[in-house]
Structures are given as structure tokens and as C-alpha cells.
Amino acid sequence: AAEAAVRAQAEAVRRLKQDKADPDEIAKEVAKLLEMKAQLGGDEGKHKFVLKTPKGTRDYSPKQMAIRERVFDAIVTCFKRHGAEVIDTPVFELKETLTGKYGEDSKLIYDLKDQGGELLSLRYDLTVPFARYLAMNKITNIKRYHIAKVYRRDNPAMTRGRYREFYQCDFDIAGQFDPMIPDAECLKIVHEILSDLQLGDFLIKVNDRRILDGMFAVCGVPDSKFRTICSSVDKLDKMPWEEVRSEMVGEKGLSPEAADRIGEYVQLHGGLDLIERLLQDAKLSQNKLAKEGLGDMKLLFEYLTLFGIAGEISFDLSLARGLDYYTGVIFEAVLLQQENEHVEEPVSVGSVAGGGRYDGLVGMFDPKGRKVPCVGVSIGIERIFSILEQRVEASEEKIRTTETQVLVASAQKKLLEERLKLISELWDAGIKAEVLYKKNPKLLNQLQYCEDTGIPLVAIVGEQELKDGVVKLRVVATREEVNVRRENLVEEIRMRTSR
């Protein structure tokens, strides 16, 4: 009977839709239908829910959150050390805001359903929303960070920290400045964060879109193929040169000679010496773009040397980065060795940070095309988080997930009211305190709760203590007990839990 009612309701909904009825009306009837279906499931005791999070996403448990907050803390501390402000933008943007910014990656954008009104998409990164924000508010000068989730319909590889919903931690400098000073600061920031997090040895690869474009030009790549050949080069960190070459020649129709010339350049990497050599390179030095890029690269390395970090930076001609919006320096940080001590199956991680200069993006949003030069870095928190999580697992380090200083307990029955009165006093004084939600809990259970959750102190109320105007304070670790006058309790707890 109930099923018949559901069918009837479904039919009614179908008819309303067919008749193009008032959308509100339809929505109401659909809601009713869903309700009925849910009820039906409930009545039969058949819950057909798949109990999971969507593909490529996950929950964070309290323990994972504790690790995540440590990582965020290190990153935010660094961003603030460099004088950044913070902004936030909505999780979705008008679809057209994201259109034409990501090249071939556009197909990975999550669109929202057209439910009447604007067409919306979930943000794909924090850079395009930042550029939209600058143009919209006519801001030409800002140094800001933004930590938020972004969304990509990619093939998830969650054990390696690749998700469809993931955090990006972005730091960007917008404004017209003298060359390479902000660019160098971005690299310094990556260096500081990766050092602080103690992730082991790392390398920051650097290149420049202008050098790449110049290289393509002198190798004989037609202008129209620059972007697509660039995205082939971008695959060199995952594929051997031979495969990339055959993609260039086979799929993308590049001449074998041009591909081979590219092959010679993209194997080069080094420091100031390589830059000097390429500045003398017979072909590259004739190309205006490449020359500009190499000149700036030299300046960048000088600043990196002043910052004391040039040793971890490699000028690498194979670094391309897929996104369309980069116009100058590009970079990517990779971890050099796995943290595989005590870990059965080491996490294989690739790039943990990346970024570059995008001088044209803001102009794409400005009605008059006014440009605001920008350079920025994005820290890929998920991969870093995977490593730290595994490290914690392996070390058997016990992570507290609460900050509770004291449990308010009693040894006798009928003292719930007294416990509630005391804990209320403690809360009002700013003490972090808990109480078991039982009328008459056993003292042993109360002590066990402290052991389990790492609460260091127990404040015990009992008949005698109440008469004497004291509270028995017990140190969980040492089992030491002292009577503290009630009016001194807050101070005593503060003293014993401050470090």
C-alpha cells in the first residue's frame, strides 16, 4: 500500500514536470515523494543508503584534525611572518568566472545543477577567485593568503594524498614591483615551510614560461602548438622522454626534428652556471622572450643566494606546469626521499608546492583589461598531511585531541549537583573542564576517562571536602592528591597546567 502511494506520488510529480508547473510546487511535491520513499525504506527496515563520503573525499577524525591543525599552524605562521593579510571567497563562483582559465584541465571542474538562477561551478583553485576578487574590488596591491578547499573531478589516488576535495594554502603578491623580489620571497616561503615541517630533503624546481616559449620557438614549434606542446613537457615528471616525444610527434603532429631539439633542452638543469651558459646559447640568446626570462632567472638566483636557499633550488628546463595563466617564473617543490623508516608501505608523494607568475589573469576580469602583475605559491597540504599522518602512526606518538585541564569528579553518590556547580565555576573562570554525564559515576570510571583522553588533573568533590570548603585535586600521572581551598582552585589548576 505504501509502495503504491509512492508510485502515485511519483506519477503526480512526473505530471507536474510535464505540465511545466510552478517550480516551487514541483519542488514541494518532489520533497514529499522523497520523504515517502525514505519513510518506506525506514518502515521496511531496509536502509539502502551507501554509507560513505563521495568519491575522492574523506572525513577528518579528531586525531587527523590534530595533525592537520599542526600543519596549518606552521603554514599560517610562515605566511604571517611575511606580512600577509588573509581573505576568503565563496566555494562556488559563476561558471563563466572559471571559463577559459585552465586549458585542458577545464573538464575537471565540478558544475552545480541548474536549479534556476545563475550557473555555478565549484572553485578549481584559489588563484582565479583571487584574480576575480582583485578585479572586482579594483585592488592593485596586496599580499594575501587564503587557505580553503578546492575541487577537481580528477582520478583520486587517496593513499598518495590525491583527492577530489583538497586544501590549498595560497600566498600571493599582487602589484607592480621591481623584478623578481616578490618572486624570490615566494620561493623563500616554500623553503621555510618545508623546512619547518621537517619533511626531509626537498628540491624546488624553477623555470620560466618565457624561457619555455623561447625554447619552443627556437626549436621550430609553430606558435599555435606552444600550449599543447607545453602540456606534453609537463608530463616529464611522470613519463620518460621517449613517451613524451612520441606524444608530441604522434598525437600532436610536431616534426621529429623539433621534438629532438626540445629533448636536448629539457634534460638540462642546474644553477647560475646553467643560466650563464644558456645566456650564451647560440639559438636561445637570439630569442627576445628567452633572453628576458634568462635575465630574470639570473636575478632570481642572486636573490635566492642572499636568502641562503639557492642550494635547494634547481633551474630545470623540463618544468612546465599545465595551467594556462602563468606568464613568467614557474616553480614546483618535490620531496626527495620518502620517510620510510618504520613505515611498511611508504607514501609516494610528488609535488608538495607549486606556483608562479601570472601577470595577465587579473586583466582578463577587468572591463578595460587593466593588468595587475601577480606571483604566488600554493602549498599542497594533503600530500604533506599523508606523510605526517603515517609518521605519527608509525611513531605511536599519543596525540591528545582535546585540551581539557581537569575532570570534575566525585567519589560518592548523589553529588551530581555539586559537580555541576563546581564545573560551572571553573568554566566561568576559563578553565577547560569536563564532567561525566552520569548521575552517579564510579570514581574508577572517572579516572579511567582521564587516562584515556589525557586529562592531567581531577577535581574531586565529596561530603567531607564540601564541609571543609576544599576540593581534592589529583594528578593523574603521579596519583598525588592534595586538598586545595575552593577559592584557590582555579589558580592551582592554572599553575599546574601551564607550561
Next chain:
Amino acid sequence: AAEAAVRAQAEAVRRLKQDKADPDEIAKEVAKLLEMKAQLGGDEGKHKFVLKTPKGTRDYSPKQMAIRERVFDAIVTCFKRHGAEVIDTPVFELKETLTGKYGEDSKLIYDLKDQGGELLSLRYDLTVPFARYLAMNKITNIKRYHIAKVYRRDNPAMTRGRYREFYQCDFDIAGQFDPMIPDAECLKIVHEILSDLQLGDFLIKVNDRRILDGMFAVCGVPDSKFRTICSSVDKLDKMPWEEVRSEMVGEKGLSPEAADRIGEYVQLHGGLDLIERLLQDAKLSQNKLAKEGLGDMKLLFEYLTLFGIAGEISFDLSLARGLDYYTGVIFEAVLLQQENEHVEEPVSVGSVAGGGRYDGLVGMFDPKGRKVPCVGVSIGIERIFSILEQRVEASEEKIRTTETQVLVASAQKKLLEERLKLISELWDAGIKAEVLYKKNPKLLNQLQYCEDTGIPLVAIVGEQELKDGVVKLRVVATREEVNVRRENLVEEIRMRTSR
């Protein structure tokens, strides 16, 4: 010519779709088309973008973020004071996870477009994802908070702090405990937070779904109409009784007599005395549900009295709350008076927090229907934020948006390298420092930058200072200048900026 190419590409896409070609293929060609369109826009200098955030959403500027973080800080501090852990869940859930949980409000859920794969919806609140999380991980006992954005396709009223994307700050206690102890703690938390934020006088209205249902029963509302009549009662904070009554009788087919009987009850509000009176009420006292609810309400008020907050709590029979999942105590906090000193147009705010007990929700997700009793509170940050933002605007309080302690400056030209070397030393020592991104900035501009952004100190390097191994430290506020030996600089800055 370019436009013809776009038209041709559009035609190609149309054909592929008609032929039901490989979706990846289609996506690729669509991306190409969008690219071409974007380019076309660019070439013509006609940017047709609407430069805005989606309807009902907004960006947060650095200044707004500073206020937002103050509010979050107060809330998180309170949640941690009560021993809560923290979790996080994805921004979207499987569509079926949200189905049948929100009654008439279901129509406000944002669905994602079906792009192949699972059907997804943006979360509508944090409570249903929490219940899904508990059932999925078989957790029967947890006290957690969760601060995140939720999404409702509602009619936005942004000046009053009503958005389509907004933050919820949720604290929930899950587990089988003795009655009303966790419920009382939730109310204590609301009281602490609203007091801490100094939002002026407030009132927390309390009721119980069982009392409402019992009241409906004794008033002669048929069982099948409980939910819909309940949602009419829920409108009493926005509509006069006469209108609500006519909705009940006219639209919902309730008998006028039943409506009038409801009308008598829903105007009642008070404290322990009212509870005692209703426990003696000839009709209500005969109803099992109502009696249970009133008994627990009495216990709740006893605990609230122990917590010293009963004065701000009102047992209010008109409080209904729309969501379907509540099963016991429900509550809602409202601000009693506007903060309208110095404010031209006072923000009119309604409810700033709400919550209740939902003992059946987790069971809806469990394959065997096992229940986990829960009670929780949700703080509505946006309305609070609107008030504080307006208060800051009115007070002309200057809010710093960075924490920079010192600007590294120079008075002479050609000292960029020296500035970079010094700032690198400061960063590495953990000092928050900035430098202007100019080769040869004027000292006046550097000092002006400090005035504008509130940086308290300037470290000035010059030829003479370099020779002497000192740095000139200038206090921006007093213009005082002292030479500090370079090796003591970090310590000196720390000392002068610690409070």
C-alpha cells in the same frame, strides 16, 4: 573570421553531443570552444563577465577576516573549554544522505550537476553529515565541534546576515547519558558564547518536541498533521498568531477549534513555575509524551539554575523549529536589543543560535537502525558577524590586518641586497618582517607604509650602520631611534613587540 571559427566549433560540439560521442571527447571539444570564446572576448576587448560573487554569497576582505577570526576564536575557545574534539567532513555528500532529513526545507538543497558518477549535494547543515559520520564509523560516544560553511538556496537578505553560503559553528554531544545533563551543557555553551561576544541582552527560548506533539494531540490535531502544523507554529516569530491560525485552518485543513486550543498554549512562556503549572494541566498531564517532556524540562531548569543561567532561559511553547530530525529539547537564542548606538541603520537580527536533541537521526543511517542519542547547538556566525562588523565601522577602531613587527628599510640607494640579507636573518629567527619590493624606495615611503599598516618598528640599514655592525631601530609611534648591535636585533625586536 574568429567568430566563424567559434561557430564552427560550436557546431562540432553540437554534432558530437547528438552522436552521443565519448564524454571525454565532448568535454575536450567543449573546453576548446569555451577557450575560443574567451579568446574572442579578449581580442575584441569586450569582457562580458559579470564581475560578482554568486547570489547570496560574498568575499571576506582582510578587515572582515580579522573580525571573523575574533568571533571564531571566542567560539572555539568555548568549545574547547567544554572538552570538545573537532572533526571535518566534505562540503558535499551523496544526495541520498541528505534525502528525507529536512522536511519542507529539502527544496533549498544545492545539487551538483550529474557529470557522470555519483549524485551529490552541498551540505545543508553540519548535523546530518555528523550523524552520517557517526553511523559510518560506528561511533556511539563523542563530543565534537565542527565549524564549516553550509549551503541553502534561500532568499538571501545579506544586510541582515542571511546568506546562501554561511558558516555554522556546531557543538554536539552523542551518547547514551543520564537525562538533560548534556542538554544543559549545550545551553551553558550558548550562554557563554553570547556573553563573551558582548552582543547585548539575549534570551534563549526552550521547548521540547514531545511537549509540542503532546500539545497537538490534546488539542485534537490528527497525527498525520503534526509535522505540518508544527511548521506553522514555527512561523510565530515572524507572523502574528492570526495569520498562523488562518494558515492552519485555511491551507492545512485544521479545525478552527483545534487551532484555537493551540493558540492558548503557544502564547505561554516562563520558567519553572510554568512547567509546574503545565504538569498540573488537566489535558496535558494526561498525555504521556507531554508529561515526559515536561518532567525533563523541569530537570533541565534545575541544572540551568546550578549553572547560574536560568535567568536568560525562557520555556516558550511557541518555539517549534522546522527541521524534522528533532526529538526532544529544542532551543533558539535571540538578541533582545539592537546595538544601535552610533549606528545609522541598525542591523535587525533574529536568531543567533539554535539546536536541540535528535535521538533518531544516526539510526536512520545505521543498517540495523541502532540509535545514538545526540544533542547539539549551532551558532549562527553570520548574524553575529554583521553586528560586530557594523560596531567596528561605527567605532572607527583601527583593525590591523597583518602582524608584521618590523619593516626592513634603508635610507640610501643601492642597499636592496643588504635589506634582503637582513630580512632573511629576521625571518629565520621567527620575526614577522616586511620589505618594500623596490630597489631604491624613499625612506619617507617606507615610513608611510608603516603608518598605513600599523607596523610598529623600522630596522634601517645604511652605509654607516653596516660599517659599525649595527642597525638603526626606529619606533614608528614615537619616532625614537636607537642603534642596536646586529647580533642583538632579534632580541630587541622581540622585547619591544611583546605585550
